[in-house]
Amino acid sequence: MRSSRLLKYFEEYIKKIDMNNAWAKAKYFHSLKSMDLARNIATDMGIFDEEEIVVIELIALFHDIGNFSEKSYNVLDHEEEDMSMKSISILFDEGLIRKITDETKYDNLIKLGIFCHNKDGLPKNIDDKTICICNIMKDVYRLEELRMVINYPYIDNRINTYPTSLIYDEFKLFREVDSKMSDNNADNILIVLSKLFGLNYKISYSLVLEKGYIEKIINSLVFEDKKVEKFFKQIETVLNNYIKKKIN
Helix, strand or coil: CCHHHHHHHHHHHHCCCCCCCHHHHHHHHHHHHHHHHHHHHHHHHCCCCHHHHHHHHHHHHHCCHHHHCCCCCCHHHHCCCCHHHHHHHHHHHCCHHHHHCCCCCCHHHHHHHHHHCCCCCCCCCCCHHHHHHHHHHHHHHHHHHHHHHHHCCCCCCEECCCCCHHHHHHHHCCCCCCHHHCCCHHHHHHHHHHHHHHCCCHHHHHHHHHHCHHHHHHHCCEECCHHHHHHHHHHHHHHHHHHHHHHC
16 A cells, blocks of 8 residues: 555545535645645654555545535535544445555554544553554644644634633643634634644644744734734744743
C-alpha cells in the first residue's frame, strides 16, 4: 500500500461531488492537508515504519469521506450526524477499504483512528502505538480547525463584546472549551483558539507557530471597541508564550 494508491481511490470516490460547491472544495483540501499533517507528525516522532505511516495517512485522508457521500453536497445537511461513523461505514460496510488494500490487520486501528479523531479521550486497554496514532489524528483535527478558520472563515469575525465569563474562565485554565457553551462571537473565537490546549506533540505546537495561526486569527477580527481589541491582543501574547513553552 502506497500513498499514491490512497489518493487514487480517494479521488475516484469523490469525483461525483460538485467541486464548485465552496464547502465541498474546502473539505477536499482539508482531507489532503490532513494526510500531509499526519505524515509529518508521524515521521517526526520516529517510531513508525513506512507501512504504519501509510496507514496513518489513510486514516487522515479518509476520516471525513462521509462528507462526500451525497451528490447534492451541503455541509449543513450533516451537522447533526456523526461523520466519523459514516466514514467508517463507507470504508468497511460499503467495501471501499478492500479496494484500497487486501490487508486486514489494520482494520480495527483504522476504525479507531477515524472514530476518535474529534472526540474526547481514548478507549482503555489499547497499546502505546495505537494511542500515538489516535493522538496524531486529534492533533491533525485541531490544527486543521485553526487553519480552516483562517482560510475558510465560517465564524463571524465581528467582535463587539468580551467573551462570556463561562467561556473565559475555562480558557484561563488552558482547557479546550466546548462549542455548545458559546453565547457570542467572542466566545466562538476563544473556543477555536482553545484547540491549542489539546495538542499532544511538540511538532504540532511548532506548526502553529510556523504558520502564524494565532496572529492570523486575531488579525482577522473586526473590533468595535478598542478595549476589547486590546483584550484579544493580550490573548495573542499569552498564547504565543504558551506555545513557546510547549516547544522548549
